[in-house]
Amino acid sequence: MDTQDTRHYFASESDEAIIFKKLYLLGFQKESFLEKWKYFESKGVDSLEDMQIRQSIREVMTFYNPITRQSYYNIPTWVYLYRKGSKFFRVRRIENNDIIIPPKETECWRDFWNPPEECITDYGRLNYPAESLLYTAVESPNIAIEEAKVKENESFVLITYEAIEDVYATIVGFHQDSNSLSETENEKTKLLTLFFKNIFTKEVSDQEKELYKISSNLIKECYTLNDGTQDGWVYPSIANKMGHNVCFNPISASNKLKVAGVELCKKENLHKFLIYYVLDNLNEESNFTYHLIGSEVQKQKYPHIKSN
Template identity: 30%
Template sequence: MEAKMIPTLDNPKFYELKKQANIQNMLSQIDPLVLMQKIAKFRKLNISKMSCAEIDQAILEVLCWNGVFSCYTNIRKYPAGTKFFRVKRLKGTKIPNERFATYQDYWETNPKYLTAYGRLNKPGESLLYTSPDLRCSIGEVHIQEDEPFVAIQYTAKSEVKVNMIGGEFDYRQLGINDGKVKLIHEMYNSFLRDEFSRDVGKGTEYLYRVSETIAKSYFDLPPRVVQDAWAYSSVQDKSKYNVCFRPEIAHELLSLDGAMLCRLKPILNPNGMQVLCVAVGTDENNNILFYRIGSEQQKQAFPEITQFPPSEKS
């Protein structure tokens, strides 16, 4: 079950930013038909043929009114103790695995392997993509039935402040009662959700240039002061959220619990997971250590594993 986020508007700098921008007044002046036309025009663009500057300008024309960014910032908090998950495909069930063998494999991908744009990263830029919902993480990677994968688990050492992109708003808390203001802002929110939950296939990674630009240009507030990470809707379930960290912040805020090596087996249990073994810590050579289900290491790191599969070598 996904951890509950706590709304927060308690940062004085956040209040001052909103006061100066006067977004509510700005939203009340926007013509919904004109905004709809701008969004429709954006949807027809051939992103693959556009330069970074052209993409920047096209986004600006949608998200800004008279040159000013027209969306509210939506900062939420995940409480300390929240579990976050990262899922990786494995190459077969051999342990240690080619894709999961050393300590670094628990964390963000080595930048040298990142040759294309990702949802929020440029080529060569490594970010840690997680979700507080394990099923959401599995869906994001498109794990298929009987396919082996590793589910890496972290625990938040303190609260995690996320900048929600396209997330739900509590307009009452913001003091917004004007129906037109809500309508316009929800049009923006819908546009953002669509861009960040777009199902991008192999060969069309250039589409990620839009979400990467939006995140870095409009939703990147002072780290550790206002935000610790970005949050955005899942492709597979738009009611769930992914949380993306810069590596240095992830290593500061998250403690590594370990990982479960699994297969998807829907007939086994409601979760549909068969846990083959667990990985907890590393040896003196930085190699990941693996333990059987039922071991003390498994009981300490993953006490929630209660339905054990047949014994596996580890």
């Protein structure tokens, strides 16, 4: 990966990568792909074991090239670059809806990061059980509020992270035409990407969490790089169709993010929330201090906040 690339998103365009894509796409048959896609959705793969689900995904994506007489399996992968200084947001709902200082959701430094592995008992959109990832929103804290399903008049903790190094995130369900491919080849690649996006952005209720087995295995099979350059994944927000989320692996989160701010808030309506307290002394010793809006600490450390 070229760290000097000035674009925000990029994919491997090496000669070897282009040749492999062309060999794969030569064997790709739209009708066959659509049939395999339909079969994949009809056979209830969420009831399978993890490796069986990943094998089912591979079967949909694998095509035979009659010229080389080989089967090929290819994933169109793009990486998004978030520059140093980019902001990411996470929301934690406050239990019992009472802002009592300190709320138990901000008692220690660990509360601001991904949860302990022993607390992860179910599949998530990207994670396996007992796999702890840091889920954040990008672009606006309102996206994080919607993702956390905060209701009107409910209280929550808003955590803002800032990238202290450039962040590289694999893009889930993203397509852009490549100048190295023909119009027909780009159309085939776009169709492949639509398959991934359809799986990953499926809305899942609290009663359907087993369906996360499919999206989490899709991430492991298709969007996890093994070259040490990937910090996480960026994907369309499910709650806010115009927004995006970024999920970090815990090592990259620890190495490339800092906690830039923590605020205690209450949602007023769909587009507005009120901030009541800001936290200072944000450090691993957890000796946080709490300050009202209008205080000198708030004016100095959180100057972007206007009086409620």
